Amino acid sequence: MHKAGFVNIIGCPNVGKSTLMNALVGERLSIITSKAQTTRHRMMGIVNNPDCQIIFSDTPGILKPNYKLHEKMMRFVADAMEDADIFLLITDVYEDVQLEESYITKLSKVTQPMLLLVNKMDAVDHEKVLAKINEWHIKLPKAEILPISALHKTNLGLIMQRILALLPEHPAYFDKEEITDKPERFFVSEIIREKILLHYHKEIPYSTEVVVESFKEDEKIIRIEAVIYVERESQKGIIIGHKGESLKKVGIEARKDCETFFGKQIHLETFVKVDKDWRTNEKRLKNFGY
Ligand SMILES: Nc1nc2c(ncn2[C@@H]2O[C@H](COP(=O)(O)OP(=O)(O)OP(=O)(O)O)[C@@H](O)[C@H]2O)c(=O)[nH]1
Numbered sequence: 001m002h003k004a005g006f007v008n009i010i011g012c013p014n015v016g017k018s019t020l021m022n023a024l025v026g027e028r029l030s031i032i033t034s035k036a037q038t039t040r041h042r043m044m045g046i047v048n049n050p051d052c053q054i055i056f057s058d059t060p061g062i063l064k065p066n067y068k069l070h071e072k073m074m075r076f077v078a079d080a081m082e083d084a085d086i087f088l089l090i091t092d093v094y095e096d097v098q099l100e101e102s103y104i105t106k107l108s109k110v111t112q113p114m115l116l117l118v119n120k121m122d123a124v125d126h127e128k129v130l131a132k133i134n135e136w137h138i139k140l141p142k143a144e145i146l147p148i149s150a151l152h153k154t155n156l157g158l159i160m161q162r163i164l165a166l167l168p169e170h171p172a173y174f175d176k177e178e179i180t181d182k183p184e185r186f187f188v189s190e191i192i193r194e195k196i197l198l199h200y201h202k203e204i205p206y207s208t209e210v211v212v213e214s215f216k217e218d219e220k221i222i223r224i225e226a227v228i229y230v231e232r233e234s235q236k237g238i239i240i241g242h243k244g245e246s247l248k249k250v251g252i253e254a255r256k257d258c259e260t261f262f263g264k265q266i267h268l269e270t271f272v273k274v275d276k277d278w279r280t281n282e283k284r285l286k287n288f289g290y
């Protein structure tokens with residue numbers, strides 16, 4: 001008997017969805033930062049075994065859209081709500097994390113099994129975790145609730161056991177060699193975006209998109225050219241920084257991470273361009289893959 005299915009991770013921004021997916025898949029596929037809205041796409045991470053294939057999906061954090069990019073991000077969440085065999089609804093132990101009522105209503109109606117994971121149990125004392133579990137039990141009585149720490153990998157074995165028990169009988173959906181649905185270029189642009197999220201403040205990371213324009217691999221080295229798009233001329237100056245120092249730092253750190261990811265020497269060149277108000281422009285967003 002072979003089991004396979006889609007296990008879709010959803011939840012508010014910053015609760016640890018990407019940390020959890022990476023930990024469950026055992027690869028650093030998704031980027032992680034302390035800033036909300038780090039993940040903008042739906043990305044699959046696949047666990048392959050001889051008798052099962054678990055296809056996890058990391059998704060953007062659920063939010064009220066403020067501009068078109070947000071609407072596209074919530075489209076990815078909506079897709080993940082459609083095709084799940086199992087839901088991993090993730091929340092964290094902090095008070096201020098509130099899932100919108102409309103999502104609670106939707107989730108209370110789904111017929112698929114749902115594991116409700118109260119993440120970051122390492123960050124507060126036991127009582128607080130129990131209080132959170134009780135709160136969620138009242139909100140979503142059908143869900144199986146588990147406290148976890150994605151960061152410290154606490155109770156992840158339990159999640160895997162439950163997934164294996166709940167996974168439907170089905171042939172593999174993907175080739176057993178595949179660990180993701182995204183192409184190599186996607187990971188390069190995400191790694192660069194992670195460095196931008198880490199090094200710049202306020203609206204800069206949110207006004208930035210990264211496009212890999214060229215990816216040439218030979219035996220020893222991968223040569224990559226990437227363009228960092230910002231919304232305004234003033235932001236271009238900030239990205240580049242005094243004497244180009246800021247952009248240089250981003251380039252060096254991104255190159256190192258790309259070398260680890262691809263296991264190969266990388267030559268990375270970055271360019272900064274202005275694409276006025278791309279976040280609100282339907283055509284541009286489409287071009288960027290949203
Ligand atoms: N203390 C603690 N921190 C965690 C845990 N899991 C994740 N974090 C931290 O929470 C922050 C957000 O983690 P992400 O995995 O990027 O969260 P996300 O839900 O994917 O966020 P978005 O993509 O922005 O929606 C990071 O700083 C993580 O290191 C955990 O179990 N314990």
Ligand SMILES: [Mg+2]
Binds near residue numbers: 018019031059060
């Ligand atoms: Mg994320």
